[in-house]
Amino acid sequence: MLSDLAKKVLYGSGLLGLYHRLRNRRTLTVIMFHRVLDPVDPRWASCDPDYTLDAGLLERCLAFFRRHYRLVSVDDVLAARREGRALPARALLVTFDDGWSDNVDFALPRLARAGVPGLLFVVADVIGRRLAFFQERLVGALRLGKLRVADLAAALPSSEPAVEGIGGLRRVIGRLESLDEESRERVLAPFATAMDDGLRHMVVAGELRTLENGGIAIGLHGKTHTPMTRVNDLDAELGGARRAVAPHLSDGRAPVTMSFPHGRYDAAIAARAREAGYELVFTSDPVLNPTDPQPGWLLGRVGFEQAGIVDARGRFRADHLALLLFRTRRTRLVKD
Structure with missing residues (x-):
C-alpha cells in the first residue's frame, strides 16, 4: 500500500x-x-x-x-x-x-x-x-432512527439473528431482495410509515x-x-x-x-x-x-x-x- x-x-x-x-x-x-x-x-x-x-x-x-x-x-x-x-x-x-x-x-x-x-x-x-426504492427507504428509516434491524429481520419468513447498524441492514436487504415481490411487500407493510420521510x-x-x-x-x-x-x-x-x-x-x-x-x-x-x-x-x-x-x-x-x-x-x-x-x-x- x-x-x-x-x-x-x-x-x-x-x-x-x-x-x-x-x-x-x-x-x-x-x-x-x-x-x-x-x-x-x-x-x-x-x-x-x-x-x-x-x-x-x-x-x-x-x-x-x-x-x-x-x-x-x-x-x-x-x-x-x-x-x-x-x-x-x-x-x-x-x-x-x-x-x-x-x-x-x-x-x-x-x-x-x-x-x-x-x-x-x-x-x-x-x-x-x-418514494425511492425500498432499499434506500430502509436505509433512510435506519438513519432517521425509525427502524431497528432486529425488528425487520424478525419479520422475514425465516428469521435469523441480526446486527444493528448499516452493515446488518444491508445483509437483511439482501435477503429481502431474494423474495418475490408479493412476499417482500408483505414483510415491509408494517414498516411503511417508518420508510416514508415525506420527501420526493x-x-x-x-x-x-x-x-x-x-x-x-x-x-x-x-x-x-x-x-x-x-x-x-x-x-x-x-x-x-x-x-x-x-x-x-x-x-x-x-x-x-x-x-x-x-x-x-x-x-x-x-x-x-x-x-x-x-x-x-x-x-x-x-x-x-x-x-x-x-x-x-x-x-x-x-x-x-x-x-x-x-x-x-x-x-x-x-x-x-x-x-x-x-x-x-x-x-x-x-x-x-
Missing part, C-alpha cells in the same frame, strides 16, 4: 498524470454516479451514503475530469459506433443511474457550468413517483426534458429496477421500458442506451438488450473500454464512494481519485 505522502508526491509531481496519458490514451472511461446532494438539503438526512455524493465534491470531480480527460457525450460514443468517428484520446463519459430528482437540482447545474455532458439512466416506473426523491416527467435541455441525455435503467437476472418478463424490462419512456422525451423517440439495474446481467441478457434496440449497453463492470478501432457496444463503468476520494477531514483528494481511475483494468467486454 502506498503511504499517504507517496500518493501526494506521485500525483503532485505529474508522474501519475504522465502514466495515465500513456497507458489510457485509447480508452473510454465511463463514470457511474447515482445521487448528488447538498448536505443542507433535507434529503441528505435519509439518503444512502454509499450511493450519494456531496454536490461540492461533484464540482471537484468534474474539474479533475476536465484536467485529465476529454469529456464526450453519448452522441459522440454513438457516432464512433455508427460512423467510425474516432473518440478523442482519454475520452470520458459521465453517467447517472436510477432517476433521482436531486440530479436535476444539484448535478445538472454543476455539469452545465463545467460544460460537461452527461447521460442519465432512468427507471421507467419511477417517473412521477415520490424521484424525477417527474417534466424534469426529463429539463435534463435534456441542459445537455444530459436520457437512457434506460430497466422498467422496475429489478435485477434482470431475476425478472419474470425480460421483454417488459427492455422493450417495455423504451416504449414507456419515449413519450416523456423531447423528440418522442425511444432511448437507445441502457444500464443494468444492480449491475446484474449475463451474456444472454446483454444480447437480448441489443436485440431490443439498445445500441449501447452499460454494465457496472469496473473496466476501461478500449476505443481502437471503435468502442464496443457493451461497456464497463467505474463507480466510487465518496469516502474513497476524501481524506479524514472530508477534503477532496485528487490523488486518491487518480490512483483509482488511472490504474483500472482495460478490457473489451465483448467482441462485436
Whole structure:
C-alpha cells in the first residue's frame, strides 16, 4: 500500500498524470454516479451514503475530469459506433443511474457550468413517483432512527439473528431482495410509515426534458429496477421500458442506451438488450473500454464512494481519485 505522502508526491509531481496519458490514451472511461446532494438539503438526512455524493465534491470531480480527460457525450460514443468517428484520446463519459430528482437540482447545474455532458439512466416506473426504492427507504428509516434491524429481520419468513447498524441492514436487504415481490411487500407493510420521510426523491416527467435541455441525455435503467437476472418478463424490462419512456422525451423517440439495474446481467441478457434496440449497453463492470478501432457496444463503468476520494477531514483528494481511475483494468467486454 502506498503511504499517504507517496500518493501526494506521485500525483503532485505529474508522474501519475504522465502514466495515465500513456497507458489510457485509447480508452473510454465511463463514470457511474447515482445521487448528488447538498448536505443542507433535507434529503441528505435519509439518503444512502454509499450511493450519494456531496454536490461540492461533484464540482471537484468534474474539474479533475476536465484536467485529465476529454469529456464526450453519448452522441459522440454513438457516432464512433455508427460512423467510425474516432473518440478523442482519454475520452470520458459521465453517467447517472436510477432517476433521482436531486440530479436535476444539484448535478445538472454543476455539469452545465463545467460544460460537461452527461447521460442519465432512468427507471421507467419511477417517473412521477415520490418514494425511492425500498432499499434506500430502509436505509433512510435506519438513519432517521425509525427502524431497528432486529425488528425487520424478525419479520422475514425465516428469521435469523441480526446486527444493528448499516452493515446488518444491508445483509437483511439482501435477503429481502431474494423474495418475490408479493412476499417482500408483505414483510415491509408494517414498516411503511417508518420508510416514508415525506420527501420526493424521484424525477417527474417534466424534469426529463429539463435534463435534456441542459445537455444530459436520457437512457434506460430497466422498467422496475429489478435485477434482470431475476425478472419474470425480460421483454417488459427492455422493450417495455423504451416504449414507456419515449413519450416523456423531447423528440418522442425511444432511448437507445441502457444500464443494468444492480449491475446484474449475463451474456444472454446483454444480447437480448441489443436485440431490443439498445445500441449501447452499460454494465457496472469496473473496466476501461478500449476505443481502437471503435468502442464496443457493451461497456464497463467505474463507480466510487465518496469516502474513497476524501481524506479524514472530508477534503477532496485528487490523488486518491487518480490512483483509482488511472490504474483500472482495460478490457473489451465483448467482441462485436
